[in-house]
Amino acid sequence: MRPEQQGIEMAVLVSVGRHPITGRARRADQDARGLELALCLEGRLPGSRIGLLHAGPRSEESEAALRGYLGMAADAGTGLNTLTLLEQPEGSDAIPALADHLSAAMPQLVITGTRAELGEGSGLLPYALAERLGWPLVNGLAAVEKVENGVATLLQALPRGQRRRLQVRLPAIICVDAAAPAARQSAFGPARRGELEATPGAAELDHELAGWQVAPARKRPKRLKIIRAASARDRFKAAAAKAEGGSGQVLEGVSSEQGAEAIFTLLHEEGVLRS
C-alpha cells in the first residue's frame, strides 16, 4: 500500500529563452523541463502547489515567452494560472530578488534550469541562490522519485545514461538539464488567460555585468571523430563505443602548482592557449 503522501510547495524559476536559430524569445528549454518535472510531481502528489517565478524587466516580448510556461498548465490544478514576476529594471541582478522572495515564500522544492539561454548564462544562479538560502542543491536532475516526510528521493543524471539515486532533505534547490523529460506542449488558451502578477523586486544593479561586453555566442568547435572502418560492423562499433579519453591522467595528492602546471600543459597541447 502506498503511504499517505502530502502535497508540497514547489517554486519553478523560469527565464526568457532565446531560439538558437532565429533568436526569438521563447520559453527556455531547460526551464520548461523543470516545469514539466514539477507538473508531473504535482500529478503524483495531490495537493501540491506550483509557483512560477521570474525576475527581470517586463516587456511585450518577454511576456509572450513567459506566458509559454503558463500554457503548459492546461491540465494542472490550482496555483498555476499565475506567474509571479519580480519586476526589475534592465541590468539588475536577479539573485537578491529571487532570494528575498524565496526566503519569504519558503517553498520546499525550488526547480530551475541549469543555465539561461540569454544574458550571462553562466549557470551560477542556482549555486548563488543555494549559498544565500543555505539550502542543498542537486544538479543534472533526471527525476524526482518520491517525497516523503520532508525528504526527497532524486535521480541524478550522469554521463552515458547512468543515474545516481540521492536523498535530500527539503527545502532544496534542484536544477535540470537536457536529461530531464522533455516539456509538454504549451497551449494558447491557458497561456493567454494566465496572469502575470507583477511585484517590484529588489533592484540591485548587477555591477559586474555592467562591466562586461556581450556578444552573440558562437558555436564551439567540435573535435572531429574520425572513424576508419572497413566494414559496417566496425562502423557500428565505432559509433556505439564510448568516447575514450585515453591520454588523460589522474592527478592525486599533488600541490596546486603542479595541478595548474598540468592543466596549463594540456591547454597548450590542445591549442586552446597559444604562446
Next chain:
Amino acid sequence: MLETLLPILIITALALAVIGAWRRIRLWRQGRPSAVPLFKGLAALPRRYLVDLHHVVGRDKVISNTHVATAGGFVAAAVLMILVHGLGLGSSERMGPVLGGLLLLASATMFVGSLFVAKRRRNPPARLSRGPWMRLPKSLMAFSLSVFLITLPTVGVLPQDAGSWVLALILSAVLVWGLGEMVFGMTWGGPMKHAFAGALHLAFHRRAERFSTKHGGGGRSTGLKALDLDDERAPLGVEKPADFTWNQLLGFDACVQCGRCEAVCPAFAAGQPLNPKKLIQDMVVGLAGGSDAKYAGSPHPSQGLGGKPVGEHHGGPHGPIVAREGTALVDAETLWACTTCRACVEECPMMIEHVDAIVDMRRFLTLERGETPNKAPEVLDNLIATDNPGGFAPGSRMNWAADLNLPLIADLQQVDVLLWLGDGAFDMRNQRTLRALVKVLRAAEVDFAVLGNEERDSGDVARRLGDEATFQSLAKRNIATLAKYRFQQIVTCDPHSFHVLGNEYGELGGPGAPARYDVRHHSTYIAELYDAGRLAFSPWKGGRVTYHDPCYLGRYNGEYEAPRRVLEALGIPLNEMERSGFRSRCCGGGGGAPITDIPGERRIPDMRMNDVKETGAELVAVGCPQCTAMLEGVVDKTAEVRDIAELVADAIVMPSARPRRGERCSPGSRTEEVVS
C-alpha cells in the same frame, strides 16, 4: 368507420410530429448562435434540394431515381392524404375523385420506389447502416399500400363499405405503422429524421455559398472559418457538442447514414480509427445525450479488434467530446486520423461539413489542452520560432536557388507574377520541381519574382492541426508583406499554399491590406501560357502515364482541367485511375496527418500507389509537394513520381530567337496596378 378514424389518426400523427419537431429544434438550439437568413434560406430550399443536392445524389442513377420516386411520392401522398382524408375533401363531389386519383398515383409511385429501396436492403453494402434502417422499406410499403387501399373507396373503385370492419381495422393498423414511421418518426428520431433535419439543414446551411443560385456561380466554399482570437471570452474550438453552432448540430442530425463518406474516406480504408459516418453519429449521440450502443453501421476501425466496439462511448451536449482520461464521445486519435481531403464532404448527399467539425474539435485539443499528438508540437514550435515547419533558418529559404539568380520582388516592387515557393523550398525533392518551374517561367519570358526570405509558411499545417493562433500570426505577417508589393497574380506549385492564400487569407485582411489575391496553381498558369502560344513542347516519348489529383487543388479549388490540359499539350495520353477527378483518393499527406501519424493497418500512400499500379502506368504525374513526398515514400513503387512542372521543363523547346533570359519585356506596359 374509416371516415371517422382517418382524420383522427392523421391529425394525431401531425400533432405528435409538431411536438417532436419542437423538441428536436430545441436540441439543435443548444448550439452556439450562427446568423443565417431564415426566410431567405427557406426560400432557397427548393432550389438547393432540386439542383445542388440532386447533383450529388444523381451520381448514382439507381439510388437517385429510387429516391425521386419514394420521396416525391411520399411528399405528394402526404399532402394529398391530409387534404383527402384529414380534411375530408375526398367526400366532396367535385374534388374527391380528382384528388383521390392523384393520391392513388402518388402512393403507387411511392410503393414502386419502396420496392427498389427494399431491393437495395436485401444485400446491403457494408457502408449502409442496418438497425432501424432495415425496417424502413417495410414502413414505406406499409404507408404507401395502406394509403392506396384506403383511397380506393374515395374514387369509387370500391364501394364505401367494401370489406368487413376487420379488414378496415387491419388496414388502419398498417396505416398507423406507416404514419408512425413517416410522420411521427420524422421528428422523434427515426430513420425519416433525415428528411426533416436535412431539409432545414439545406435551408440554414453554414456555408450558403456552397449552393448555386439562379444566376449560376457558387458551388464551392472550402476555406475554414477563422476563430475570433481578439475576443478573450470566445471559446477556442469545440469542447462539447453544444460548442458547435446550432446549424452544425442540425447538419449532423441530417445524416442518412448512407456511408458514402465511409466508402471514400482514405483513413477508414487504411484502417485508421476514423469512420466519418460514425463520427457524425457520435455527434448526434452527443447532441441528444446517451451512448452509441444503438449505432448499427461500421464502427471506427481499430487495429486488431476489427473495429472499436460500440456502446463504450457516451456523452451529452454539455459533456466533453474527447475525455482527458477514459472515453467520452470520440477518441482523440479519431479526430487526428483525418487528412482533411474533403472526399466525405464532396460525397455527402446531405451536405454535411465533416472537415469543419473535425478542425473545430482539433482546435480545442490544440489551443486549450495542448494535446496535439506525436511530432505536431515540435512542428508548431518550429512554425512559431522559425516560420517554417522544419525548423530551418529562415535565411536559408533561398539556398536552393543560389545559382538561379531569381529576381526578388523587394528589388522590383512590381511584377506580373509573384512566385510563391512554399515550404517545399526547404525540401530537396521539391527543389527539383521549383527549379523546373523556374525554367518554364523563363522559357515563356514571364515577368516574375519571388519574395525570397520574406516569405513564410502559409500557415496551412498549423491551421489543420488546430493551431489557429499560429496560423493567424503567420497569415497576418504574410498579408502585411504582400501588401508592400504590386503584382497581378500569385503562382505556386503548392496547392496547400494556393488554397490558404486564395480562400482563407481573405477573411483576415485588414483595411490597409484586403488580402484578396488572384492565386493560380502552376498547372493552371502553364496551361494559360501554352494556350497563349508562349511555350512549345517536344513530343512525348515516355510510357503510360496517369495523373493524381491533389485534394487541395481538385476538391478544394475545383481545378481538374488545367493539369490534364497541360499533359495533353505535352502529348501524353492519360490513363485515368478509377478514383480520379473529384473522387481522387488522398495521398495521405494533408491535414498534418503525416505529422500526427495515427497508426492504421495500411498506409494511405501505399493504397494510392496501388491505384496507380492498376492503370499500368509507369509514371504518375502530380502537382503537389505533399503528394510527391507521400507517393515517393512508397516502398517498391511501380511508377515514377514526377511533378507536372518537371514534365513540362523536360519537354520544353527553347525558343532561339528570343531575348536572353533575365531580361524582362517592358514590365511597365504589361503590369497594371493591383492592390495586393
